[in-house]
Amino acid sequence: MALLELKNVTKYYNQAIPALDNVSFSVDEGEFVSIIGPSGAGKSTLLRCINRMVEANSGEISVDGVISSSLTKKKLRTLRTKIGMIFQHYNLVDRLTVIENVLHGRLGYKSTLAGVLGRYSQEEKKQALRIIRILGLEEQVYKRCDQLSGGQKQRVGIARALIQNPKIILCDEPIASLDPNASKIIMDHLRDISTVMGITVIVNLHQVEIALKYSDRIIGVNKGKVVFDGSPCDLTAGQIQAIYGSESENLIFDLGQRHAG
Template identity: 45%
Template sequence: MQNPNSNETSPVLVEIKDLRKVYPNGYEALSNISFTLKSGEFVCIIGRSGAGKSTLLRCINGLIPLSGGSLRVNGTEFTTLSDQEKLLLRRRIGFIFQEFNLVDRLTVLRNVLIGRIGYKNDLSAMLGYFSQEDREKALWSLKRVNMLHRAKSRADRLSGGEKQRVAIARALAQEPFLILADEPVASLDPELTWEVMNDLQTIAREENVPTLVNIHDLETARHFADRIIGIAKGRILFDGPVRDLTSDHLREIYRSNDLQKKSRYEI
């Protein structure tokens, strides 16, 4: 079996084939999802609420199990891994949430150090001991998102944009080979949206980490993405560079379930 932590990066980092997800209540959230991600790519996923975007991201890092298909991350088949091995793989996949999901009562630095927790053994994690190497890594990540000056303040003292940057730093501290972002800017104002997306894009380019971003705002997606994937009702309707995305595609992606209702792209 291949070591899930091997540093050699193959050009194709994530390879998804016929991914299928059926929830226990019988609802088919995803079906026939196939695409690949190359290193350094910045991909935006667009689609309506409930189309399956979040489910897809959570499937990719194994937070929820697949119902079928194959998912290869960094050359390792995810579906056959044991729970323990999944943890080892997941520590190298950064995940950024809409609600930032920081631990409020801890300092910013501690929150970023949480990104290193997958690398610690149980004892030092319980005692809260982080080596100098870990701390340097965390400080470097904070510096990367220009948040070094807030390292000592508590996470609940930060503003929304700052919190999201700390969350990005936490993902960076994981030394990720893949970053997944689930609506990272949905609770931020337009100005902060731009800044946070800029951070994400720069990191993807400079660290050569492929990034997959779920996003509602089409303009932002168009501006930042190298490639756009459009999902509706659990199926991929569009996958290609931004310039190929036509209003026909948009109409399909954003089509309402109510036949009477017209999408804003149908005028």
């Protein structure tokens, strides 16, 4: 059984044009899937519908065999512990330290009072330190997050997602604000999370060449529709044209350069 399944998911922000139009696909455990497409294609809406940050108008989404659309708030909170989320702009609390931000990933397991009081077990603190070390942030453990670089902040975001012990990590343009070196570090970590830890990773990307390099599978979205779903080696210049339209010329050149190399 697929870990994630979408059936005919449609989302309107206004009644004229759908942000998502009858989207269907499934993702298996441990897959690394990149979702590509131009700005406004529906990529962010798609991820936010998966964890119900945004409510779909119709269709069905199931995570680990549970249909999310029918869940009460309490059961949705439990389901969300299985779904880590990484954001383009990090969504950290800047005045708090790295380890405090990472431990926020455990809030879904806490009562409201325990969360407010910051009551974490010794095991949770040890797990946070283990993950921080894996991500190369051991020297920043007690630094405030407003003292970190963008790449370091994004690694804190990854650590916060990992401490949930998720089955899926959703990444919304995680490298859009980063330089090439920081971007490579982030993508290498995400790839390791998929291959070494066996966690499903779904990444929204604008950069086709990065999707080609890291993904097991690429889903191309245009105007809310899935227009490509397949292996990176099956992505052709014609399919890039279908995904990106008028933006595709430079991307097709890059694809040609890559194949030539």
